Amino acid sequence: MLNNFFGFKPDRSKYPSVNEDGSLNIDLSSHQYTKLWLGPNHPGVTGNMAMELTLNGDEIVEGKTHVGYLHRGFEKLIERRLFVQGFPTSIRMCVAEPDTNEYLIAACTEELSGYDKQIPDMAKWLRMLSLEMARLQGLLRGVPGQAGTYSLGIGVQWGVYLRDLILDRFEELTGARVYHMYIIPGGVRGLLPEGFKARMEDNLKDIDDFIVRIKKLMFDNAIFKKRSIGQGIVTKEMVDKYGVVGTTARASGVKRDVRKDNPYLFYDQLDFDPPTAEEGDIYARTFVRWQELIQTVDLIRQIMAKMPEKGDIRAQMPNVLNWRIPKGETYVRIESGRGEYGMYYVTDGSDKPRRVNLRGPSYTHGVALLEDLLVNTNIADIHALMVSLQTCPPEIER
Amino acid sequence: MNIKDIFTPFTAWSGVLKDPVTIKNPIGREAAPRYRGFHDNDINVCIGCGTCEAICENQAIDLVPVDGIDTKSGDSGLRPKIDYGRCCWCALCVDICTTDSLRLTNEYTWVDTDADNFRFIPGVDPKDWYEKEDGWRKPVPNYNFYGKERVHMGELHADERSDSFIEFVKGYSKEQAQQEADRCVSCGICTATCPAHMGIPEYIKAVRNDDMEEGMRVLYETNPLPEICGRICTHKCEDVCSVGHTGDALSIRWLKRYIADQIPADTDKYKDILGTGDLAKNGKKIAIIGSGPSGLSAAHYLALLGYSCTIFEKLPKAGGMMRYGIPEYRLPYDQIDKDVDYIAALGVEFKYNVNIGTDITLEQLEKDYDAVFSGTGLHLGRSTRIPGSDNENVYQSVDLLRDIVLEKPVPVKERVVVIGGGNVAMDITRSMARLQMQQFGKVNVITTSLEDEEHMPADREEIVEAREEGCSIIPGYGPQEIIIEDGKVKGLKVWKCLSIFDEKGMFNPKFDQAEERVFEGDMVIESIGQGMDLSYLTEEIKSKIEFNNRGRIVVDADFQAKGLPWLFVGGDIIEGPDVIHGIANGHRAAMGIDKFLNQGR
Ligand code: SF4
Numbered sequence: 001m002l003n004n005f006f007g008f009k010p011d012r013s014k015y016p017s018v019n020e021d022g023s024l025n026i027d028l029s030s031h032q033y034t035k036l037w038l039g040p041n042h043p044g045v046t047g048n049m050a051m052e053l054t055l056n057g058d059e060i061v062e063g064k065t066h067v068g069y070l071h072r073g074f075e076k077l078i079e080r081r082l083f084v085q086g087f088p089t090s091i092r093m094c095v096a097e098p099d100t101n102e103y104l105i106a107a108c109t110e111e112l113s114g115y116d117k118q119i120p121d122m123a124k125w126l127r128m129l130s131l132e133m134a135r136l137q138g139l140l141r142g143v144p145g146q147a148g149t150y151s152l153g154i155g156v157q158w159g160v161y162l163r164d165l166i167l168d169r170f171e172e173l174t175g176a177r178v179y180h181m182y183i184i185p186g187g188v189r190g191l192l193p194e195g196f197k198a199r200m201e202d203n204l205k206d207i208d209d210f211i212v213r214i215k216k217l218m219f220d221n222a223i224f225k226k227r228s229i230g231q232g233i234v235t236k237e238m239v240d241k242y243g244v245v246g247t248t249a250r251a252s253g254v255k256r257d258v259r260k261d262n263p264y265l266f267y268d269q270l271d272f273d274p275p276t277a278e279e280g281d282i283y284a285r286t287f288v289r290w291q292e293l294i295q296t297v298d299l300i301r302q303i304m305a306k307m308p309e310k311g312d313i314r315a316q317m318p319n320v321l322n323w324r325i326p327k328g329e330t331y332v333r334i335e336s337g338r339g340e341y342g343m344y345y346v347t348d349g350s351d352k353p354r355r356v357n358l359r360g361p362s363y364t365h366g367v368a369l370l371e372d373l374l375v376n377t378n379i380a381d382i383h384a385l386m387v388s389l390q391t392c393p394p395e396i397e398r
Numbered sequence: 399m400n401i402k403d404i405f406t407p408f409t410a411w412s413g414v415l416k417d418p419v420t421i422k423n424p425i426g427r428e429a430a431p432r433y434r435g436f437h438d439n440d441i442n443v444c445i446g447c448g449t450c451e452a453i454c455e456n457q458a459i460d461l462v463p464v465d466g467i468d469t470k471s472g473d474s475g476l477r478p479k480i481d482y483g484r485c486c487w488c489a490l491c492v493d494i495c496t497t498d499s500l501r502l503t504n505e506y507t508w509v510d511t512d513a514d515n516f517r518f519i520p521g522v523d524p525k526d527w528y529e530k531e532d533g534w535r536k537p538v539p540n541y542n543f544y545g546k547e548r549v550h551m552g553e554l555h556a557d558e559r560s561d562s563f564i565e566f567v568k569g570y571s572k573e574q575a576q577q578e579a580d581r582c583v584s585c586g587i588c589t590a591t592c593p594a595h596m597g598i599p600e601y602i603k604a605v606r607n608d609d610m611e612e613g614m615r616v617l618y619e620t621n622p623l624p625e626i627c628g629r630i631c632t633h634k635c636e637d638v639c640s641v642g643h644t645g646d647a648l649s650i651r652w653l654k655r656y657i658a659d660q661i662p663a664d665t666d667k668y669k670d671i672l673g674t675g676d677l678a679k680n681g682k683k684i685a686i687i688g689s690g691p692s693g694l695s696a697a698h699y700l701a702l703l704g705y706s707c708t709i710f711e712k713l714p715k716a717g718g719m720m721r722y723g724i725p726e727y728r729l730p731y732d733q734i735d736k737d738v739d740y741i742a743a744l745g746v747e748f749k750y751n752v753n754i755g756t757d758i759t760l761e762q763l764e765k766d767y768d769a770v771f772s773g774t775g776l777h778l779g780r781s782t783r784i785p786g787s788d789n790e791n792v793y794q795s796v797d798l799l800r801d802i803v804l805e806k807p808v809p810v811k812e813r814v815v816v817i818g819g820g821n822v823a824m825d826i827t828r829s830m831a832r833l834q835m836q837q838f839g840k841v842n843v844i845t846t847s848l849e850d851e852e853h854m855p856a857d858r859e860e861i862v863e864a865r866e867e868g869c870s871i872i873p874g875y876g877p878q879e880i881i882i883e884d885g886k887v888k889g890l891k892v893w894k895c896l897s898i899f900d901e902k903g904m905f906n907p908k909f910d911q912a913e914e915r916v917f918e919g920d921m922v923i924e925s926i927g928q929g930m931d932l933s934y935l936t937e938e939i940k941s942k943i944e945f946n947n948r949g950r951i952v953v954d955a956d957f958q959a960k961g962l963p964w965l966f967v968g969g970d971i972i973e974g975p976d977v978i979h980g981i982a983n984g985h986r987a988a989m990g991i992d993k994f995l996n997q998g999r
Pocket residue numbers: 439443444445446447448449450451477478494495496497498499500
């Protein structure tokens with residue numbers, strides 16, 4: 001086997017031993033096992049949750065995931081604010097791709113209040129642009145970041161630089177680099193600035209170049225292959241069992257993409273085909289994301305070519321201070337960079353939401369699925385595994 | 399995996415030959431023109447409405463007093479202070495700012511050793527980023543956090559209304575009222591300006607909630623004449639409404655009318671809603687002279703406190719100037735009755751056709767009652783005293799308006815000239831136009847005022863509507879002579895008015911004789927203001943009280959006459975002239991009377 005070519009693969013047939021009832025026999029007093037807490041220690045997305053690991057040598061025989069260290073309660077904060085006041089809080093639910101949250105709040109309130117039919121086309125195109133830009137900046141960090149977890153830092157440097165250029169575009173479009181607060185109930189908060197498309201095109205050209213270079217750096221790289229191929233395999237059965245979404249599901253041969261399956265905004269007017277793979281391992285997931293990077297660049301070009309030049313950016317809505325939404329509930333889902341990302345939103349006729357509940361991919365990928373995949377992993381590969389599942393604890397703990 | 403995979407990654411070394419992309423000095427990098435950085439506020443434009451405070455989801459804004467900025471009508475005198483320990487730079491405060499005074503600059507670095515400094519008043523505390531033009535401003539176009547355009551009330555077209563005295567402004571429908579009420583940002587700037595300090599945001603909220611009974615309760619807290627005020631109030635509140643700074647002011651008056659219109663004319667229902675079913679009497683009696691706004695207001699609030707009130711009215715029906723000075727097309731009589739009937743239902747007694755001084759003396763009232771409130775109003779027309787003004791075909795607008803209501807014969811000529819630029823002048827102009835239409839089938843009224851178009855004291859809509867009805871409003875001329883030939887009025891000679899007041903601010907109009915015009919007419923109506931008739935005060939009473947240099951009785955804050963503790967005076971003879979001041983000081987006087995009579999308690 002190729003992945004055994006360079007090295008030693010331990011024989012784990014004896015450890016841990018199995019009890020008669022099939023449970024693991026992990027007797028810490030036997031001195032064959034070590035208990036190790038990984039986290040919570042912030043730096044990086046993998047650090048703001050904890051994993052309670054039982055090790056045999058440096059192999060994990062059992063892993064438990066623990067969340068609850070962020071103490072945030074953003075959903076509750078949003079439930080105590082007016083509809084228009086929700087979006088600045090919502091973006092904190094996922095720093096990596098905040099725009100998704102803004103969009104969901106807007107879409108939920110618009111649907112329940114019946115204003116969804118009145119959102120101007122211009123605003124919809126701009127929403128799509130900012131959502132794809134958000135995906136792009138996420139991938140620019142996420143794709144090379146996978147190699148980063150194996151200590152290959154140079155790709156991260158390239159990616160972060162290009163991501164910064166996209167943040168420059170965000171800055172001129174939305175007024176902020178990370179927390180854009182651009183998509184607002186009713187529409188968006190600004191038209192494209194003069195010359196935006198040309199500057200964006202320049203950045204996209206650089207990214208085209210990056211896509212070629214990062215391919216050589218990562219995917220034609222013996223070490224990367226060695227450590228990612230055959231690792232952290234998510235099978236098709238697991239996809240169904242855990243409800244796996246996004247690129248993680250697509251890399252396991254399950255073609256799931258809300259943009260295709262249940263098109264929102266103007267995604268039905270764009271030409272794209274979500275990439276897939278069959279292997280379901282870390283390599284396949286990363287490679288699917290790399291292909292998605294190509295696709296996202298293309299989508300942004302398509303959006304910029306198709307969007308109108310002028311138009312209203314916000315529907316005529318009620319006074320934001322007096323806005324009440326009739327009783328109702330909805331679940332709105334969209335395809336974020338990490339997969340299906342949904343919000344359950346309940347209104348009771350008052351000026352504030354009754355219930356806001358976010359359902360992001362990390363909740364599936366980073367809690368239950370991760371516990372399953374941790375077994376038999378080497379501790380050196382945990383971060384690679386978590387990153388490959390696109391775990392973002394802040395979105396688990398809203 | 400193959401051997402190529404070992405060497406391919408080394409292609410990354412090609413980057414070594416490229417120029418670095420890092421920024422040498424990241425501090426000082428200019429942010430994008432739309433960047434949401436630190437706040438700036440144009441404090442001379444800001445009115446301290448506090449709407450920014452209301453929308454801030456982080457409660458980062460406090461409205462605080464600022465040295466050198468005084469509280470005045472339309473300006474709370476407060477300015478937003480921002481706490482950068484809480485702010486998330488969402489700029490919702492900017493997007494909603496009612497005056498567009500607030501913005502974010504694109505400056506984003508600020509180093510300080512004292513944490514308290516990060517709470518600051520933008521535009522007041524000196525900061526070097528104010529000079530930056532770039533930054534976040536309210537997005538354009540068509541991006542509004544509240545409706546900028548007023549929902550218009552339906553009106554009869556000029557053709558339909560010009561020969562009739564029926565009310566021509568239709569009420570709001572429920573949808574219209576709620577849509578209009580939605581625009582209010584509940585800042586309360588209007589409440590401070592309203593002479594009666596009505597709970598405007600509260601009753602507008604009641605409209606939004608479709609809770610008319612709550613609306614009525616809010617209205618009656620400060621104003622017992624909602625049907626009347628909902629139609630003819632001079633709406634000083636709307637002049638200052640913060641929403642009016644970058645859009646149309648709220649239609650506060652029409653919303654008040656909407657609430658009152660929804661409650662049927664049934665005094666029991668009123669009592670039910672307002673909780674005034676059985677008012678305990680305290681055994682004290684108050685005499686009230688005049689059933690105008692101040693008298694009715696005083697009677698209402700005194701009745702609530704348990705006083706037995708008797709209103710003495712010279713004319714056959716209640717309402718004073720509201721009935722006998724305001725034409726029916728603006729204020730239908732049944733709406734006056736609706737408000738008055740409820741006050742009567744509270745146990746207030748009305749005595750009509752009683753002249754104080756002749757039928758009963760003030761001294762007698764003092765003996766029979768515990769206190770007296772007088773709000774006798776301004777019912778004497780003032781003359782221009784120009785040559786010819788003593789002709790019998792020269793009339794006073796107050797007299798004619800009163801005669802129309804009393805259904806006395808009113809002289810109507812084919813060509814009428816009106817002198818005056820206030821609301822009363824418009825009332826007589828439009829009334830005469832209607833009478834002309836009825837009699838001759840055409841309108842020929844010329845109305846001229848000293849003030850130019852911009853400074854005419856009449857409400858703008860009155861001028862516009864008068865013109866729609868065919869009247870000629872020609873502002874900016876001063877009357878010089880009424881031309882009489884063979885004892886008959888031929889017209890009015892005017893000169894162009896250059897200025898009205900002199901440098902000292904005294905009334906001293908200057909004219910340009912060269913620009914002389916003659917407005918032809920068969921009758922002239924003077925409508926340049928009214929005077930008060932205080933003949934019911936005997937010399938003895940006059941000697942006890944004080945008058946100011948404008949001939950008005952001097953009263954204290956409770957409207958108690960200086961020198962005669964049992965006498966309270968209010969309404970147009972003290973303040974105004976308008977309905978809402980009368981209502982306000984009638985209310986204050988009621989509280990003053992209660993204080994006076996219960997001092998020993
Ligand atoms: S909303 Fe604007 S005008 Fe009102 S207090 Fe705030 S800054 Fe001033």
